[in-house]
Amino acid sequence: MKEAIYFARPLRWLHWLMAPLMVLMLFIGVFMVSTVSTWHNRLVGVHKPLGMALLVLVVVRLVVRWLNTTPRLPSTLPRWQQALAHGSHWLLYGLMLLMPLIGWGMQSAAGYPVVLGGWVLPALVPHDVALYATLCMAHGLLALVLFATVVAHLAAALFHGLVRRDGVLQSMTGQARRGRS
Amino acid sequence: MSPPHSPGLLRRLSGVPADAPLLVPAAVIGLTAVGLVAAFCFAAGWIGPERLGPKRIINTFNANFGEHPGFRRNHAKGVCVDGYFDGNGNAVGLSVASVFGQNRTPVTGRFAIPGGNPAAPDAGGPVRSLALLFQLPDGQQWRTGMNNTPVFVVNTPQGFYAQLLATAPDPKTGKPDPAKVAAFFAAHPESAAFRSWVKTHAPSSGFANGSYYSINAFKLIDGHGGERYVRWTFVPDTPYQPLDATQKHPADFLQADLQTQLAQGPLLWHLQLTLADTDDITNDATRAWPEGRQVIDAGTLTLISAAPQQGGDCRDINYDPTILPHGIAISDDPLLAARSAAYSRSFNKRTAEEAAQGARS
Numbered sequence: 001m002k003e004a005i006y007f008a009r010p011l012r013w014l015h016w017l018m019a020p021l022m023v024l025m026l027f028i029g030v031f032m033v034s035t036v037s038t039w040h041n042r043l044v045g046v047h048k049p050l051g052m053a054l055l056v057l058v059v060v061r062l063v064v065r066w067l068n069t070t071p072r073l074p075s076t077l078p079r080w081q082q083a084l085a086h087g088s089h090w091l092l093y094g095l096m097l098l099m100p101l102i103g104w105g106m107q108s109a110a111g112y113p114v115v116l117g118g119w120v121l122p123a124l125v126p127h128d129v130a131l132y133a134t135l136c137m138a139h140g141l142l143a144l145v146l147f148a149t150v151v152a153h154l155a156a157a158l159f160h161g162l163v164r165r166d167g168v169l170q171s172m173t174g175q176a177r178r179g180r181s
Numbered sequence: 182m183s184p185p186h187s188p189g190l191l192r193r194l195s196g197v198p199a200d201a202p203l204l205v206p207a208a209v210i211g212l213t214a215v216g217l218v219a220a221f222c223f224a225a226g227w228i229g230p231e232r233l234g235p236k237r238i239i240n241t242f243n244a245n246f247g248e249h250p251g252f253r254r255n256h257a258k259g260v261c262v263d264g265y266f267d268g269n270g271n272a273v274g275l276s277v278a279s280v281f282g283q284n285r286t287p288v289t290g291r292f293a294i295p296g297g298n299p300a301a302p303d304a305g306g307p308v309r310s311l312a313l314l315f316q317l318p319d320g321q322q323w324r325t326g327m328n329n330t331p332v333f334v335v336n337t338p339q340g341f342y343a344q345l346l347a348t349a350p351d352p353k354t355g356k357p358d359p360a361k362v363a364a365f366f367a368a369h370p371e372s373a374a375f376r377s378w379v380k381t382h383a384p385s386s387g388f389a390n391g392s393y394y395s396i397n398a399f400k401l402i403d404g405h406g407g408e409r410y411v412r413w414t415f416v417p418d419t420p421y422q423p424l425d426a427t428q429k430h431p432a433d434f435l436q437a438d439l440q441t442q443l444a445q446g447p448l449l450w451h452l453q454l455t456l457a458d459t460d461d462i463t464n465d466a467t468r469a470w471p472e473g474r475q476v477i478d479a480g481t482l483t484l485i486s487a488a489p490q491q492g493g494d495c496r497d498i499n500y501d502p503t504i505l506p507h508g509i510a511i512s513d514d515p516l517l518a519a520r521s522a523a524y525s526r527s528f529n530k531r532t533a534e535e536a537a538q539g540a541r542s
Contacts, residue, residue, distance in 0.1 A: 023217075030225035033526075034234045036338040036519035041503055041511065044521075078196040110528070111498060113322050118507065120320035129497045133536035136529055147221060155214045162206035163197055 006171050008068040014061045015172055018054060025050055026147050052116055055100035062093065071171040088149055095146040106135035233342055235526035241345045246297030250534040254527040256310055258301050259293030260436045261493030264484035266315055272454055272479040275409055276401040278508030280315050280323055281479055288482065289314045291495035292388045292439065303435040307384045311393040311415065312500035321506035327393035327415065329384060333466035334375045338519035343369065371467040383423035387438045389448045390419040397502065398463040398512040410457035410512060412470065415450040415482055443487050450482040464513040499528040
């Protein structure tokens with residue numbers, strides 16, 4: 001099997017498209033529930049369709065990832081960092097998939113219609129406020145976990161790019177490798 | 182300069198090559214991470230200047246009225262009602278919302294009185310409310326929360342918060358401090374319209390013969406995207422009778438009377454849509470539009486039954502007035518976003534409490 005140096009081009013596109021949108025989404029989420037200004041409604045109006053868009057994107061991304069070989073981490077990387085890297089990546093994928101699903105589910109559990117453009121989407125779960133309470137709490141807590149993981153991911157990417165210079169950052173930026181290989 | 186103690190081991194364990202730079206990258210990485218976390222905390226309002234958020238408003242309701250787990254933080258005392266709305270087609274040219282067509286839409290509603298005390302006496306104040314959820318056939322909803330006063334006390338969320346603070350019960354008397362209330366009215370002259378309306382309009386003798394007003398302005402949107410600002414009123418078929426203030430009323434007389442009346446037959450209201458003229462102010466809930474505006478009778482609300490809110494259909498509904506079907510939209514009234522944000526917080530708290538109570542029992 002051919003060894004991959006870079007992530008497949010569609011994966012890199014999806015990564016760089018989704019990364020800023022996810023960060024924006026997390027910021028919008030914590031800000032919109034903190035204010036009673038008109039930003040509240042304006043941002044809720046962005047949060048919901050953007051969440052749906054990210055749900056579609058992550059499904060596409062998981063399929064594309066499944067179909068492509070991904071670059072291996074350098075063998076010189078300490079074992080614990082390799083484990084952390086793999087663990088955090090699956091945590092990121094899991095949360096990227098779960099967050100919009102929980103968001104959609106909590107809207108359904110609260111009995112709110114989920115309207116996207118001109119369409120009313122089906123309720124994911126029945127109207128049940130006990131379920132809503134659980135999903136609502138999970139949405140808030142997992143948002144913090146996701147944000148922490150994103151920050152750690154960014155710090156690790158910079159560690160690879162600035163300190164180790166081992167090509168791991170370049171495998172996602174698509175830039176030619178410099179320095180050690 | 183002496184060399185660090187065991188550079189080899191630390192670097193090996195952390196995967197840092199022996200000749201890799203550390204100081205500048207560490208600063209870049211650290212500042213990036215700390216900067217991002219700080220920006221996030223700022224966005225969430227955890228650091229930085231205090232902002233008026235739903236949390237502060239809901240906490241103030243709790244402080245003023247005490248903790249009543251599982252209940253709405255405001256309009257805590259209420260009763261569920263069920264019925265339907267028959268559109269008459271008069272407003273189809275103004276809005277594409279199917280509720281205005283010649284058809285029947287199921288409605289789940291709630292009558293209530295303001296305040297966060299679910300055991301408050303019904304005759305304690307002049308204000309009553311009616312909240313309705315219209316369940317449209319395609320899954321869309323129209324939710325509205327109305328009061329029996331056409332105007333509101335204040336026109337901004339900040340004004341509302343100031344009113345909450347000013348009406349906090351004095352620990353000595355258990356009642357709001359009149360001096361603080363007077364100071365609030367003096368600082369908020371926009372409240373004069375509400376006060377004079379309440380003074381000149383005695384509340385109706387019951388829930389059934391009251392009119393209920395949308396308070397905030399909204400927009401109706403027609404099939405060509407044309408917009409008209411609107412306020413709506415549900416006007417009762419049951420003739421208005423002022424509440425007899427000389428009589429002593431039982432604590433729950435509004436709910437009890439409603440039950441009695443519904444036992445005799447359904448209660449009806451007409452939906453009247455008042456259309457704004459082009460210069461009418463749409464972002465100020467303290468200012469009524471002048472007389473003589475075009476009014477359209479859009480259909481009839483029929484309520485057929487009532488049920489206690491504990492276990493009733495209305496209990497698990499958040500009557501967020503910004504949940505609207507296509508054909509109705511929010512105006513530029515700043516109270517609407519504040520209502521949405523604060524109601525949502527109240528809903529989140531009470532459903533969590535309800536879930537916890539359910540888990541305990």
